[in-house]
Amino acid sequence: MALRKPPLRAIxxxxxxxxxxxxxxxxxxxxxxxxxxxxxxxxxxxxxDVSHMGEIxxxxxxxxxxxxxxxxxxxxxxxxxxAQYSMITDEDGVVLDDTVVYCLPGDGADYLFxxxxxxxxxxxxxxxxxxxxxxxxxxxxxVTADYAMIALQGPRAADLLAAETEAPVADxxxxxxxxxxxxxxxxxxxxxxxxxxxxxxLVVPSADAEPVWRAFDCQPCGLGARDTLRIEMGYLxxxxxxxxxxxxxxxxxxxxxxxxxxxxxxxxxxxxxxVASAGPDERLVGFRLLERxxxxxGYDITSTxxxxxxxxxxxxxxxxxxxxxxxxxxxxxxxxxxxxIRVVVRGQQKDARVQTTPFIDRP
Amino acid sequence: xSFDIPDDRRYLESHEWARLEDGTVRIGISDFAQDELGxxxxxxxxxxxxxxxxxxxxxxxxxxxxxxxxxMPVAGTVEATNDALLDAPxxxxxDPYGExxxxxxxxxxxxxxxxxLSAEEYxxxxx
Numbered sequence: 344m345a346l347r348k349p350p351l352r353a354i355x356x357x358x359x360x361x362x363x364x365x366x367x368x369x370x371x372x373x374x375x376x377x378x379x380x381x382x383x384x385x386x387x388x389x390x391x392d393v394s395h396m397g398e399i400x401x402x403x404x405x406x407x408x409x410x411x412x413x414x415x416x417x418x419x420x421x422x423x424x425x426a427q428y429s430m431i432t433d434e435d436g437v438v439l440d441d442t443v444v445y446c447l448p449g450d451g452a453d454y455l456f457x458x459x460x461x462x463x464x465x466x467x468x469x470x471x472x473x474x475x476x477x478x479x480x481x482x483x484x485x486v487t488a489d490y491a492m493i494a495l496q497g498p499r500a501a502d503l504l505a506a507e508t509e510a511p512v513a514d515x516x517x518x519x520x521x522x523x524x525x526x527x528x529x530x531x532x533x534x535x536x537x538x539x540x541x542x543x544x545l546v547v548p549s550a551d552a553e554p555v556w557r558a559f560d561c562q563p564c565g566l567g568a569r570d571t572l573r574i575e576m577g578y579l580x581x582x583x584x585x586x587x588x589x590x591x592x593x594x595x596x597x598x599x600x601x602x603x604x605x606x607x608x609x610x611x612x613x614x615x616x617x618v619a620s621a622g623p624d625e626r627l628v629g630f631r632l633l634e635r636x637x638x639x640x641g642y643d644i645t646s647t648x649x650x651x652x653x654x655x656x657x658x659x660x661x662x663x664x665x666x667x668x669x670x671x672x673x674x675x676x677x678x679x680x681x682x683x684i685r686v687v688v689r690g691q692q693k694d695a696r697v698q699t700t701p702f703i704d705r706p
Numbered sequence: 707x708s709f710d711i712p713d714d715r716r717y718l719e720s721h722e723w724a725r726l727e728d729g730t731v732r733i734g735i736s737d738f739a740q741d742e743l744g745x746x747x748x749x750x751x752x753x754x755x756x757x758x759x760x761x762x763x764x765x766x767x768x769x770x771x772x773x774x775x776x777x778m779p780v781a782g783t784v785e786a787t788n789d790a791l792l793d794a795p796x797x798x799x800x801d802p803y804g805e806x807x808x809x810x811x812x813x814x815x816x817x818x819x820x821x822x823l824s825a826e827e828y829x830x831x832x833x
Contacts, residue, residue: 376799377770378745567744567771635748637768660747660770689766689773 349394350491350549351556358563366394366582371565381571381662383562384538388497390556391564393537397487398546399470399506405479407446410454414444415611418454421446421609426533427517430594430602431458431466436618437591440466440581441599443535455531455546458580463487473610491552495559496542504532504543507558507581512543526558527551528548533692537569539576539701544659553641574659574668577629577700582671584627584656588613596672598621625653626678629700631668636688636696638669640678643669643687647694652677655686660703668702710805716740716779718761719831723803724779726819731780732810737766737802738832743769746798749791751776751808757783758796760818764809765813767798780818782811 348367349355355362360371369391374380383389401410411418416429426445430438438461447453458466469484474481495504501513510523512532528551534570536542549556573580579599585592594603594619605616632638638658643651658669669686677684682697711717721739725732740746744817751765757779758764765776771793788807791797798806823831 372771373744374744438729534812637747637770637773639773660745662770 347395349392350552351392351394353454353554355392355563360563363566364460365566366395368460370395371563373565375561375566376505377567377571378662379569380562384497384540384564384568384572386498387661388495388503388559388561389538389564389568390559390561391494391496391569392491392556393494393569394491394549394552395460396492397466397485398455398462398492399454399458399467400484401456401470401481402484403479403480403481404452404689405474406452406454408471409474409481409483410456410477411446411475411607412477412609414456415603415609416525418443418444418605419607423451424520425446425480425594425671426520428518428599428602429456430576430599432609432615434593434611434614435591436593436611436614436694437587438585438594438597441579443533444519445531445533447531447565452491456491459496460580466523471702483525487573488537488553489549490546491549493547493552493555494536494538494542495540495545495561496536496599497540497561500540500542500560503559503561508532516664519548524585526555528555530555537578538572538631539578539703539705551651571659571662571679575661575663575703577670577702579627580657590656592627592672593618593623595619596625596627598627602603613695622675624675626675627656627670628678628697629668629670629702630684630686630695630697631666631702632686632693632695633693634693635667635689636686636693637667638666638686639670644671644673644695645675645685647683647685647686649692652684663703670700673697709832710803711825711832713825715803716775716802716819716824717828718822720777722777722779724819726813726816729801729806729812730785730792730810731813732807732813733764733779734802734807735776735798736828736832737741740773740799740802740806741776743744743799744771745748745770749795749798749808751787752784754784754786757781758811762801762831776808778811779822780813782810785812786810789815796816810831
Protein backbone atom coordinates (compact mmCIF):
# COMPACT_ATOMS: atom_id res chain seq x y z
CA MET A 344 0.00 0.00 0.00
CA ALA A 345 1.36 3.42 -0.92
CA LEU A 346 2.31 5.87 1.78
CA ARG A 347 0.06 8.85 2.43
CA LYS A 348 1.75 12.12 1.55
CA PRO A 349 1.38 15.45 3.31
CA PRO A 350 0.32 18.34 1.03
CA LEU A 351 3.73 19.97 1.59
CA ARG A 352 5.81 16.96 0.57
CA ALA A 353 7.23 18.51 -2.61
CA ILE A 354 8.31 21.61 -0.72
CA UNK A 355 10.12 19.50 1.86
CA UNK A 356 11.86 17.53 -0.88
CA UNK A 357 12.90 20.78 -2.58
CA UNK A 358 14.39 21.93 0.72
CA UNK A 359 16.48 18.75 0.86
CA UNK A 360 14.65 16.94 3.66
CA UNK A 361 15.28 13.29 4.39
CA UNK A 362 12.09 11.27 4.62
CA UNK A 363 10.85 8.38 6.73
CA UNK A 364 7.68 6.34 7.01
CA UNK A 365 5.58 7.07 10.07
CA UNK A 366 2.07 5.82 10.73
CA UNK A 367 1.66 5.07 7.02
CA UNK A 368 2.80 8.58 6.00
CA UNK A 369 5.88 9.75 4.07
CA UNK A 370 7.19 12.46 6.38
CA UNK A 371 10.31 14.62 6.66
CA UNK A 372 12.51 13.28 9.46
CA UNK A 373 15.36 15.77 9.17
CA UNK A 374 15.94 19.01 7.23
CA UNK A 375 19.41 19.99 8.43
CA UNK A 376 20.26 18.04 11.55
CA UNK A 377 18.29 16.94 14.57
CA UNK A 378 20.56 19.01 16.85
CA UNK A 379 20.15 22.17 14.77
CA UNK A 380 16.39 21.79 14.53
CA UNK A 381 16.01 20.91 18.21
CA UNK A 382 18.10 23.92 19.30
CA UNK A 383 16.11 26.25 17.05
CA UNK A 384 12.88 25.28 18.83
CA UNK A 385 14.35 25.68 22.31
CA UNK A 386 16.06 28.98 21.50
CA UNK A 387 14.04 30.68 18.75
CA UNK A 388 11.40 28.97 16.61
CA UNK A 389 10.89 25.88 14.51
CA UNK A 390 8.24 24.90 11.98
CA UNK A 391 6.85 21.36 11.81
CA ASP A 392 4.61 19.74 9.23
CA VAL A 393 2.34 17.57 11.36
CA SER A 394 -0.21 16.80 8.65
CA HIS A 395 0.10 13.11 9.42
CA MET A 396 -2.02 13.73 12.51
CA GLY A 397 -5.71 13.01 12.00
CA GLU A 398 -8.69 15.36 12.19
CA ILE A 399 -12.14 14.04 13.02
CA UNK A 400 -15.05 16.50 13.22
CA UNK A 401 -18.01 15.64 15.42
CA UNK A 402 -21.12 17.79 15.22
CA UNK A 403 -24.83 17.68 15.93
CA UNK A 404 -27.05 17.75 19.02
CA UNK A 405 -25.35 14.72 20.62
CA UNK A 406 -21.78 15.61 19.70
CA UNK A 407 -20.79 16.49 23.27
CA UNK A 408 -22.29 13.26 24.62
CA UNK A 409 -20.54 11.17 22.01
CA UNK A 410 -17.21 12.84 22.79
CA UNK A 411 -17.80 12.44 26.51
CA UNK A 412 -18.49 8.72 26.29
CA UNK A 413 -15.52 7.85 24.11
CA UNK A 414 -12.79 9.88 25.81
CA UNK A 415 -11.59 9.77 29.41
CA UNK A 416 -11.48 13.48 30.18
CA UNK A 417 -14.50 15.67 30.96
CA UNK A 418 -15.57 17.31 27.74
CA UNK A 419 -18.13 19.44 29.60
CA UNK A 420 -15.19 21.37 31.08
CA UNK A 421 -14.63 22.86 27.63
CA UNK A 422 -16.12 26.17 26.62
CA UNK A 423 -16.10 27.00 22.89
CA UNK A 424 -12.50 27.65 21.86
CA UNK A 425 -10.99 25.39 24.51
CA ALA A 426 -9.14 22.11 24.12
CA GLN A 427 -8.03 19.30 26.41
CA TYR A 428 -5.63 16.38 26.34
CA SER A 429 -7.51 13.09 26.69
CA MET A 430 -7.23 9.33 26.28
CA ILE A 431 -9.36 7.07 24.10
CA THR A 432 -9.76 3.79 26.00
CA ASP A 433 -11.41 0.45 25.37
CA GLU A 434 -13.67 -1.43 27.78
CA ASP A 435 -10.70 -2.66 29.79
CA GLY A 436 -9.39 0.87 30.22
CA VAL A 437 -6.54 0.18 27.79
CA VAL A 438 -5.42 3.27 25.87
CA LEU A 439 -6.16 3.03 22.15
CA ASP A 440 -4.81 6.49 21.42
CA ASP A 441 -4.09 9.80 23.09
CA THR A 442 -5.65 12.87 21.56
CA VAL A 443 -6.43 16.57 21.89
CA VAL A 444 -10.15 17.31 21.90
CA TYR A 445 -11.32 20.76 20.81
CA CYS A 446 -14.66 22.35 21.53
CA LEU A 447 -14.60 24.44 18.37
CA PRO A 448 -15.04 28.22 18.59
CA GLY A 449 -18.61 29.24 17.84
CA ASP A 450 -21.79 28.02 19.43
CA GLY A 451 -20.03 25.16 21.17
CA ALA A 452 -21.91 22.38 19.42
CA ASP A 453 -19.01 21.18 17.27
CA TYR A 454 -15.95 19.23 18.25
CA LEU A 455 -12.69 18.28 16.61
CA PHE A 456 -10.29 15.66 17.88
CA UNK A 457 -6.85 14.80 16.63
CA UNK A 458 -5.91 11.11 16.60
CA UNK A 459 -2.32 10.06 15.93
CA UNK A 460 -0.90 9.28 12.52
CA UNK A 461 -2.54 6.26 10.95
CA UNK A 462 -5.37 6.06 13.48
CA UNK A 463 -7.89 8.35 11.84
CA UNK A 464 -9.82 5.66 10.00
CA UNK A 465 -10.05 3.38 13.03
CA UNK A 466 -11.18 6.24 15.26
CA UNK A 467 -13.74 7.35 12.71
CA UNK A 468 -15.11 3.80 12.64
CA UNK A 469 -15.12 3.64 16.44
CA UNK A 470 -17.02 6.89 16.72
CA UNK A 471 -19.63 6.03 14.08
CA UNK A 472 -20.14 2.51 15.44
CA UNK A 473 -20.85 3.83 18.93
CA UNK A 474 -22.94 6.69 17.60
CA UNK A 475 -25.17 4.13 15.90
CA UNK A 476 -25.16 1.74 18.86
CA UNK A 477 -26.24 4.52 21.20
CA UNK A 478 -28.67 6.00 18.65
CA UNK A 479 -27.10 9.42 18.95
CA UNK A 480 -27.78 12.35 16.67
CA UNK A 481 -24.27 13.30 15.61
CA UNK A 482 -22.25 13.55 12.41
CA UNK A 483 -18.71 12.16 12.45
CA UNK A 484 -16.45 13.21 9.57
CA UNK A 485 -12.86 12.12 8.93
CA VAL A 486 -11.44 15.27 7.37
CA THR A 487 -7.75 14.30 7.68
CA ALA A 488 -7.19 14.43 3.92
CA ASP A 489 -8.73 17.90 3.66
CA TYR A 490 -6.39 19.61 6.08
CA ALA A 491 -2.73 20.26 6.71
CA MET A 492 -1.48 20.88 10.23
CA ILE A 493 1.55 23.05 10.86
CA ALA A 494 3.14 23.57 14.27
CA LEU A 495 5.12 26.72 15.04
CA GLN A 496 7.03 26.21 18.28
CA GLY A 497 9.56 28.17 20.31
CA PRO A 498 9.96 31.37 22.34
CA ARG A 499 9.64 33.44 19.14
CA ALA A 500 6.53 31.63 17.88
CA ALA A 501 4.07 34.22 19.18
CA ASP A 502 5.91 37.10 17.48
CA LEU A 503 6.22 35.19 14.20
CA LEU A 504 2.56 34.28 14.19
CA ALA A 505 1.38 37.76 15.17
CA ALA A 506 3.11 39.12 12.07
CA GLU A 507 0.93 36.89 9.85
CA THR A 508 -2.50 37.48 11.34
CA GLU A 509 -4.74 40.29 12.55
CA ALA A 510 -6.23 38.05 15.24
CA PRO A 511 -4.88 38.61 18.77
CA VAL A 512 -3.29 35.16 18.93
CA ALA A 513 -0.72 36.24 21.51
CA ASP A 514 -3.65 36.54 23.92
CA UNK A 515 -4.62 32.88 23.54
CA UNK A 516 -4.08 30.90 26.72
CA UNK A 517 -2.47 27.50 26.68
CA UNK A 518 -4.96 25.02 25.12
CA UNK A 519 -7.15 27.81 23.80
CA UNK A 520 -8.11 27.98 20.12
CA UNK A 521 -9.59 30.49 17.72
CA UNK A 522 -10.35 30.83 14.03
CA UNK A 523 -8.08 33.32 12.30
CA UNK A 524 -6.81 34.28 8.88
CA UNK A 525 -3.13 33.36 8.82
CA UNK A 526 -1.05 34.33 5.77
CA UNK A 527 -4.35 34.74 3.93
CA UNK A 528 -5.70 31.29 4.83
CA UNK A 529 -8.58 30.28 7.10
CA UNK A 530 -7.02 28.59 10.06
CA UNK A 531 -7.90 27.04 13.38
CA UNK A 532 -5.13 28.32 15.63
CA UNK A 533 -4.51 26.70 19.01
CA UNK A 534 -1.91 27.41 21.63
CA UNK A 535 -0.84 23.81 21.86
CA UNK A 536 2.21 21.78 21.01
CA UNK A 537 4.37 18.75 21.61
CA UNK A 538 7.69 20.42 22.41
CA UNK A 539 7.35 22.03 25.84
CA UNK A 540 7.94 25.49 24.35
CA UNK A 541 5.35 28.18 23.74
CA UNK A 542 3.80 27.63 20.36
CA UNK A 543 0.82 27.16 18.12
CA UNK A 544 -0.70 24.48 15.96
CA LEU A 545 -2.48 25.64 12.80
CA VAL A 546 -5.06 23.56 10.99
CA VAL A 547 -5.52 24.88 7.44
CA PRO A 548 -7.12 23.52 4.28
CA SER A 549 -4.62 21.42 2.31
CA ALA A 550 -4.81 23.82 -0.65
CA ASP A 551 -3.55 26.66 1.58
CA ALA A 552 -0.72 24.72 3.23
CA GLU A 553 2.04 26.12 1.03
CA PRO A 554 1.54 29.87 1.57
CA VAL A 555 1.13 29.28 5.31
CA TRP A 556 4.29 27.14 5.50
CA ARG A 557 6.29 29.65 3.47
CA ALA A 558 5.06 32.60 5.55
CA PHE A 559 7.24 31.64 8.52
CA ASP A 560 10.92 32.30 8.04
CA CYS A 561 12.32 29.95 10.66
CA GLN A 562 13.96 26.54 10.94
CA PRO A 563 11.95 23.70 9.34
CA CYS A 564 11.96 20.70 11.69
CA GLY A 565 11.31 17.03 11.06
CA LEU A 566 10.13 14.05 13.07
CA GLY A 567 13.63 13.46 14.42
CA ALA A 568 13.64 16.73 16.36
CA ARG A 569 9.96 16.29 17.20
CA ASP A 570 10.94 13.11 19.01
CA THR A 571 13.94 14.51 20.90
CA LEU A 572 11.88 17.53 22.00
CA ARG A 573 8.95 15.50 23.29
CA ILE A 574 11.15 12.95 25.07
CA GLU A 575 12.84 15.81 26.96
CA MET A 576 9.34 16.73 28.18
CA GLY A 577 8.36 13.14 28.98
CA TYR A 578 5.41 13.31 26.54
CA LEU A 579 3.90 10.06 25.32
CA UNK A 580 4.15 8.81 21.78
CA UNK A 581 1.28 6.56 20.73
CA UNK A 582 2.64 3.28 19.42
CA UNK A 583 5.91 3.66 21.35
CA UNK A 584 4.97 4.37 24.98
CA UNK A 585 1.73 2.40 24.70
CA UNK A 586 0.19 0.18 22.04
CA UNK A 587 -3.08 -1.69 22.55
CA UNK A 588 -1.73 -4.69 20.59
CA UNK A 589 1.87 -5.03 21.71
CA UNK A 590 2.05 -3.10 25.00
CA UNK A 591 -1.45 -2.48 26.40
CA UNK A 592 -1.48 0.15 29.13
CA UNK A 593 -4.02 2.06 31.17
CA UNK A 594 -3.70 5.83 31.55
CA UNK A 595 -2.58 5.24 35.14
CA UNK A 596 0.33 3.07 34.06
CA UNK A 597 1.28 5.61 31.41
CA UNK A 598 1.39 8.44 33.95
CA UNK A 599 -1.58 10.34 32.55
CA UNK A 600 -4.14 9.63 35.25
CA UNK A 601 -4.88 13.37 35.24
CA UNK A 602 -6.75 12.91 31.95
CA UNK A 603 -9.20 10.46 33.54
CA UNK A 604 -12.43 11.94 34.89
CA UNK A 605 -13.92 8.98 36.77
CA UNK A 606 -17.01 11.01 37.56
CA UNK A 607 -17.98 10.95 33.87
CA UNK A 608 -19.38 8.05 31.89
CA UNK A 609 -17.03 6.70 29.22
CA UNK A 610 -15.98 3.35 27.75
CA UNK A 611 -13.49 1.87 30.16
CA UNK A 612 -14.59 3.81 33.22
CA UNK A 613 -15.45 0.81 35.40
CA UNK A 614 -12.14 -0.91 34.70
CA UNK A 615 -10.20 2.29 35.38
CA UNK A 616 -11.98 2.89 38.65
CA UNK A 617 -10.49 -0.39 39.87
CA VAL A 618 -7.01 0.48 38.66
CA ALA A 619 -7.25 3.90 40.28
CA SER A 620 -8.14 2.52 43.67
CA ALA A 621 -5.66 -0.39 43.67
CA GLY A 622 -2.91 1.54 41.93
CA PRO A 623 -1.21 0.22 38.79
CA ASP A 624 1.40 -2.56 39.10
CA GLU A 625 3.72 -0.89 36.64
CA ARG A 626 4.40 2.72 35.81
CA LEU A 627 6.05 4.66 33.05
CA VAL A 628 9.05 6.48 34.47
CA GLY A 629 11.71 8.81 33.18
CA PHE A 630 15.31 7.76 33.60
CA ARG A 631 18.77 9.02 32.82
CA LEU A 632 21.62 6.76 31.81
CA LEU A 633 24.71 7.32 33.94
CA GLU A 634 27.05 5.62 31.46
CA ARG A 635 27.74 6.03 27.75
CA UNK A 636 24.98 4.65 25.57
CA UNK A 637 21.62 5.54 24.05
CA UNK A 638 18.50 3.87 25.46
CA UNK A 639 16.14 2.74 22.70
CA UNK A 640 12.64 1.26 22.45
CA GLY A 641 12.63 -2.39 23.48
CA TYR A 642 15.85 -2.40 25.50
CA ASP A 643 15.49 -4.29 28.79
CA ILE A 644 15.43 -2.48 32.12
CA THR A 645 16.91 -4.48 34.98
CA SER A 646 17.31 -4.11 38.71
CA THR A 647 20.84 -3.48 39.94
CA UNK A 648 21.01 -7.28 40.42
CA UNK A 649 20.57 -7.73 36.69
CA UNK A 650 17.03 -9.13 36.87
CA UNK A 651 14.86 -7.92 33.99
CA UNK A 652 12.01 -5.88 35.45
CA UNK A 653 10.80 -3.73 32.57
CA UNK A 654 11.54 -2.22 29.19
CA UNK A 655 12.45 1.06 27.55
CA UNK A 656 9.68 2.56 25.43
CA UNK A 657 11.39 5.79 24.31
CA UNK A 658 14.96 6.98 24.49
CA UNK A 659 17.47 9.34 22.96
CA UNK A 660 20.54 11.47 23.54
CA UNK A 661 19.03 14.70 24.85
CA UNK A 662 20.39 17.54 22.72
CA UNK A 663 19.65 20.08 25.45
CA UNK A 664 21.24 18.14 28.33
CA UNK A 665 23.80 16.20 26.30
CA UNK A 666 22.85 13.12 28.32
CA UNK A 667 21.05 9.89 27.42
CA UNK A 668 17.45 9.93 28.67
CA UNK A 669 14.44 7.74 28.22
CA UNK A 670 11.04 6.50 29.32
CA UNK A 671 10.12 2.96 30.24
CA UNK A 672 7.84 0.80 32.34
CA UNK A 673 9.01 -0.58 35.66
CA UNK A 674 7.15 -2.21 38.56
CA UNK A 675 5.71 0.42 40.87
CA UNK A 676 8.26 -0.45 43.57
CA UNK A 677 11.02 0.76 41.22
CA UNK A 678 9.27 3.96 40.20
CA UNK A 679 10.38 6.43 42.85
CA UNK A 680 12.71 9.15 41.60
CA UNK A 681 16.30 8.32 42.48
CA UNK A 682 15.83 4.55 42.19
CA UNK A 683 18.89 2.88 40.68
CA ILE A 684 18.15 0.68 37.68
CA ARG A 685 20.07 -0.58 34.68
CA VAL A 686 19.37 -0.48 30.97
CA VAL A 687 20.72 -3.23 28.75
CA VAL A 688 22.37 -1.66 25.70
CA ARG A 689 23.57 -4.23 23.18
CA GLY A 690 24.18 -6.88 25.80
CA GLN A 691 25.76 -4.57 28.37
CA GLN A 692 24.03 -3.40 31.54
CA LYS A 693 24.41 0.35 31.95
CA ASP A 694 23.66 2.15 35.21
CA ALA A 695 20.68 4.50 35.16
CA ARG A 696 18.54 6.43 37.60
CA VAL A 697 14.77 7.00 37.68
CA GLN A 698 13.80 10.64 37.63
CA THR A 699 10.71 12.77 37.21
CA THR A 700 9.85 14.36 33.92
CA PRO A 701 10.16 16.82 32.27
CA PHE A 702 13.90 16.24 32.06
CA ILE A 703 14.56 19.90 31.27
CA ASP A 704 13.79 22.88 33.47
CA ARG A 705 10.59 24.66 32.61
CA PRO A 706 9.89 28.19 33.87
CA UNK B 707 23.01 16.72 -2.58
CA SER B 708 26.68 16.19 -3.39
CA PHE B 709 29.01 14.28 -1.11
CA ASP B 710 32.69 14.64 -0.65
CA ILE B 711 34.45 11.49 -1.93
CA PRO B 712 38.20 12.18 -1.98
CA ASP B 713 40.37 10.31 -4.46
CA ASP B 714 43.19 9.75 -2.01
CA ARG B 715 41.59 6.75 -0.35
CA ARG B 716 39.56 3.59 -0.98
CA TYR B 717 36.11 2.56 0.15
CA LEU B 718 33.91 -0.31 1.27
CA GLU B 719 30.32 -0.63 0.00
CA SER B 720 29.30 -0.26 3.64
CA HIS B 721 30.74 3.29 3.55
CA GLU B 722 33.98 2.90 5.47
CA TRP B 723 37.13 4.41 3.93
CA ALA B 724 40.72 3.25 4.24
CA ARG B 725 43.94 5.16 3.50
CA LEU B 726 47.48 3.86 3.64
CA GLU B 727 49.90 6.26 5.32
CA ASP B 728 53.46 5.12 6.00
CA GLY B 729 52.53 1.45 6.26
CA THR B 730 49.55 2.10 8.55
CA VAL B 731 45.95 2.03 7.36
CA ARG B 732 43.73 4.77 8.73
CA ILE B 733 39.99 4.01 8.76
CA GLY B 734 36.82 6.09 9.06
CA ILE B 735 33.38 6.52 7.51
CA SER B 736 32.46 8.52 4.43
CA ASP B 737 30.72 11.87 4.12
CA PHE B 738 27.69 10.03 2.74
CA ALA B 739 27.59 7.78 5.82
CA GLN B 740 27.87 10.64 8.33
CA ASP B 741 25.10 12.47 6.53
CA GLU B 742 22.82 9.42 6.59
CA LEU B 743 23.49 8.85 10.28
CA GLY B 744 22.96 12.41 11.41
CA UNK B 745 24.37 13.72 14.69
CA UNK B 746 26.84 11.10 15.93
CA UNK B 747 26.76 10.67 19.70
CA UNK B 748 29.00 7.65 20.34
CA UNK B 749 31.60 5.59 18.58
CA UNK B 750 32.62 2.22 19.99
CA UNK B 751 35.85 0.72 18.75
CA UNK B 752 38.12 -2.18 19.62
CA UNK B 753 41.18 -2.20 21.86
CA UNK B 754 44.66 -1.45 20.63
CA UNK B 755 46.24 -4.81 19.88
CA UNK B 756 43.03 -6.50 18.69
CA UNK B 757 43.30 -8.30 15.37
CA UNK B 758 40.30 -8.25 13.05
CA UNK B 759 39.58 -9.76 9.66
CA UNK B 760 38.37 -7.97 6.57
CA UNK B 761 34.65 -7.12 6.89
CA UNK B 762 34.57 -8.15 10.52
CA UNK B 763 32.60 -5.73 12.69
CA UNK B 764 35.15 -3.55 14.49
CA UNK B 765 32.73 -1.31 16.33
CA UNK B 766 29.56 0.69 16.30
CA UNK B 767 28.71 4.26 15.37
CA UNK B 768 25.62 5.59 17.08
CA UNK B 769 23.68 8.71 16.20
CA UNK B 770 20.51 10.13 17.73
CA UNK B 771 18.47 8.24 15.14
CA UNK B 772 20.36 5.02 14.53
CA UNK B 773 23.04 2.49 15.43
CA UNK B 774 25.32 1.14 12.71
CA UNK B 775 27.95 -1.57 12.71
CA UNK B 776 31.39 -0.64 11.39
CA UNK B 777 33.24 -3.06 9.12
CA MET B 778 36.99 -3.53 8.69
CA PRO B 779 38.08 -2.60 5.17
CA VAL B 780 41.22 -4.73 5.53
CA ALA B 781 42.46 -7.42 7.92
CA GLY B 782 44.90 -6.08 10.49
CA THR B 783 45.90 -5.29 14.05
CA VAL B 784 44.65 -2.14 15.79
CA GLU B 785 47.49 0.28 16.50
CA ALA B 786 45.53 3.35 17.53
CA THR B 787 41.99 4.58 18.15
CA ASN B 788 40.84 8.19 17.87
CA ASP B 789 40.12 9.02 21.49
CA ALA B 790 39.10 12.56 20.51
CA LEU B 791 35.80 10.98 19.50
CA LEU B 792 35.05 10.14 23.14
CA ASP B 793 34.43 13.79 23.98
CA ALA B 794 33.70 15.09 20.51
CA PRO B 795 31.80 12.46 18.50
CA UNK B 796 30.54 15.26 16.25
CA UNK B 797 33.98 15.26 14.61
CA UNK B 798 32.69 12.32 12.59
CA UNK B 799 30.03 14.59 11.10
CA UNK B 800 32.19 17.68 10.79
CA ASP B 801 35.36 16.14 9.35
CA PRO B 802 34.77 12.47 8.45
CA TYR B 803 38.01 12.19 6.43
CA GLY B 804 40.25 14.17 8.78
CA GLU B 805 39.67 14.73 12.50
CA UNK B 806 36.83 12.18 12.46
CA UNK B 807 39.08 9.19 11.71
CA UNK B 808 38.37 6.13 13.85
CA UNK B 809 41.13 3.50 13.71
CA UNK B 810 44.71 3.01 12.64
CA UNK B 811 45.64 -0.58 11.86
CA UNK B 812 48.76 -2.43 10.82
CA UNK B 813 47.43 -4.32 7.79
CA UNK B 814 48.16 -8.01 7.39
CA UNK B 815 48.84 -7.18 3.78
CA UNK B 816 48.95 -3.60 2.48
CA UNK B 817 48.03 -4.90 -0.99
CA UNK B 818 44.57 -5.78 0.36
CA UNK B 819 43.60 -2.16 -0.19
CA UNK B 820 43.48 -2.84 -3.90
CA UNK B 821 40.43 -5.05 -3.30
CA UNK B 822 38.42 -2.05 -2.10
CA LEU B 823 36.37 0.31 -4.22
CA SER B 824 38.15 3.24 -5.78
CA ALA B 825 36.74 6.71 -5.19
CA GLU B 826 35.23 6.57 -8.66
CA GLU B 827 33.54 3.22 -8.03
CA TYR B 828 32.23 4.36 -4.64
CA UNK B 829 30.99 7.59 -6.22
CA UNK B 830 28.93 5.58 -8.68
CA UNK B 831 27.44 3.58 -5.85
CA UNK B 832 26.23 6.52 -3.78
CA UNK B 833 25.31 9.10 -6.38
